[in-house]
Amino acid sequence: MQEHEGNITRRRLLAKGGMIVGGMAASSSLLGQSSSGQQSSGQQSSTLASAQSLTNAQTWPGQAFGNGLLSGKVAVITGAARGIGRAIAVDMAANGADIVGLDICSKILPVQEYAVTTRQDLDQTGQLVQKHGRKFMPVVGDVRDMTFLRSTADKVEQQFGHIDIVVANAATQLYKPLLEMEDWEWTDVINNNLNGTANTLRAFGPRLVKRGQGRIIVLASMQGKHGSKNMASYSASKWGIIGLMKSAALELGKSKVTVNALIPGLVDTPLTHNESRWSTLIGEIEATDNPPKNPTEQQAAQARAPHVPLKVPWLKPEDLAPAAVFLASDLAAMVTGACYDVTGGDDANNLS
Numbered sequence: 001m002q003e004h005e006g007n008i009t010r011r012r013l014l015a016k017g018g019m020i021v022g023g024m025a026a027s028s029s030l031l032g033q034s035s036s037g038q039q040s041s042g043q044q045s046s047t048l049a050s051a052q053s054l055t056n057a058q059t060w061p062g063q064a065f066g067n068g069l070l071s072g073k074v075a076v077i078t079g080a081a082r083g084i085g086r087a088i089a090v091d092m093a094a095n096g097a098d099i100v101g102l103d104i105c106s107k108i109l110p111v112q113e114y115a116v117t118t119r120q121d122l123d124q125t126g127q128l129v130q131k132h133g134r135k136f137m138p139v140v141g142d143v144r145d146m147t148f149l150r151s152t153a154d155k156v157e158q159q160f161g162h163i164d165i166v167v168a169n170a171a172t173q174l175y176k177p178l179l180e181m182e183d184w185e186w187t188d189v190i191n192n193n194l195n196g197t198a199n200t201l202r203a204f205g206p207r208l209v210k211r212g213q214g215r216i217i218v219l220a221s222m223q224g225k226h227g228s229k230n231m232a233s234y235s236a237s238k239w240g241i242i243g244l245m246k247s248a249a250l251e252l253g254k255s256k257v258t259v260n261a262l263i264p265g266l267v268d269t270p271l272t273h274n275e276s277r278w279s280t281l282i283g284e285i286e287a288t289d290n291p292p293k294n295p296t297e298q299q300a301a302q303a304r305a306p307h308v309p310l311k312v313p314w315l316k317p318e319d320l321a322p323a324a325v326f327l328a329s330d331l332a333a334m335v336t337g338a339c340y341d342v343t344g345g346d347d348a349n350n351l352s
């Protein structure tokens with residue numbers, strides 16, 4: 001590692017380390033509620049505790065970019081309880097939007113090897129939104145359930161009168177070589193991520209079309225632009241989401257509804273804040289099939305930062321939110337069918 005790169009990496013690690021260690025003790029009781037019975041080894045549960053404390057600590061206050069860029073708008077955001085969905089909710093509220101925050105707030109797959117989202121997480125998002133004087137409607141449910149989504153669309157229209165913005169953000173992932181996957185490990189990830197995103201568009205899209213205006217943002221990934229070892233179901237779901245987004249943009253343009261994809265690089269959220277993800281990324285960087293199984297966060301950060309053009313190991317959720325606010329605003333009226341990369345430059349290695 002060059003000296004300059006190392007300095008930047010160390011500065012970020014020192015800043016992060018304080019936050020994570022500081023939040024850990026406070027989070028142990030929450031961890032017991034949310035992930036009971038899933039992890040037995042001390043090291044795994046300390047990673048889970050660290051991920052849960054990350055959720056509690058990710059309290060980005062939001063940032064206004066102009067005078068009420070989203071004033072009077074109503075945004076429905078799936079997966080809003082934490083991570084990127086939370087940061088988008090708070091930034092949209094800071095820019096004038098009322099928020100409907102939808103999340104499953106429980107285990108997504110039969111086995112989930114990272115911290116499970118709780119109802120308290122969703123309430124914390126609500127508090128951050130309400131600090132901006134905006135309304136927050138929490139909705140607990142599953143984007144795989146069309147009946148639930150359609151009835152939510154009815155309830156949102158009854159409460160707010162209209163829907164302007166839909167952010168299809170909810171997703172999950174798991175790590176397994178393709179040929180070793182159980183059937184559910186393939187189908188459940190595709191069902192949750194790709195079908196769940198399509199369901200969200202199919203349930204809320206008609207409300208935007210009816211009004212002849214609206215913004216849809218889907219969350220894809222860099223892994224939806226290239227393959228990923230041991231994450232084939234996730235990668236395939238994200239490639240599918242880009243195809244879905246482009247098809248929907250072609251169909252909904254005549255109704256003045258735009259459809260775009262936000263492409264995050266690696267972002268530090270409970271989804272990725274775990275040893276499996278860190279191990280996979282070290283394996284990719286070192287081109288080895290045998291990366292360390294239980295690397296620390298610091299090992300992963302030091303391995304990765306030198307390879308990212310902006311020399312950070314990963315992004316924060318709030319790094320993504322400004323692009324979502326822009327895409328949801330009137331400023332983006334002529335942007336549709338597009339992928340917006342917010343990756344610290346990581347995506348410069350890809351073709352498109």
Ligand SMILES: NC(=O)c1ccc[n+]([C@@H]2O[C@H](COP(=O)([O-])OP(=O)(O)OC[C@H]3O[C@@H](n4cnc5c(N)ncnc54)[C@H](O)[C@@H]3O)[C@@H](O)[C@H]2O)c1
Nearest residue numbers: 079083084104117142143169170171219221266267269271
């Ligand atoms: N974190 C990253 O590095 C990264 C990188 C690229 C793309 N993304 C994408 O960004 C989005 C947000 O990811 P994150 O990192 O904030 O993850 P996260 O796990 O912190 O948050 C995702 C939220 O979605 C919810 N959710 C998942 N499935 C659901 C379902 N069926 N119904 C309702 N809610 C559901 C979860 O409960 C969770 O609260 C995802 O689409 C993810 O694939 C993340």
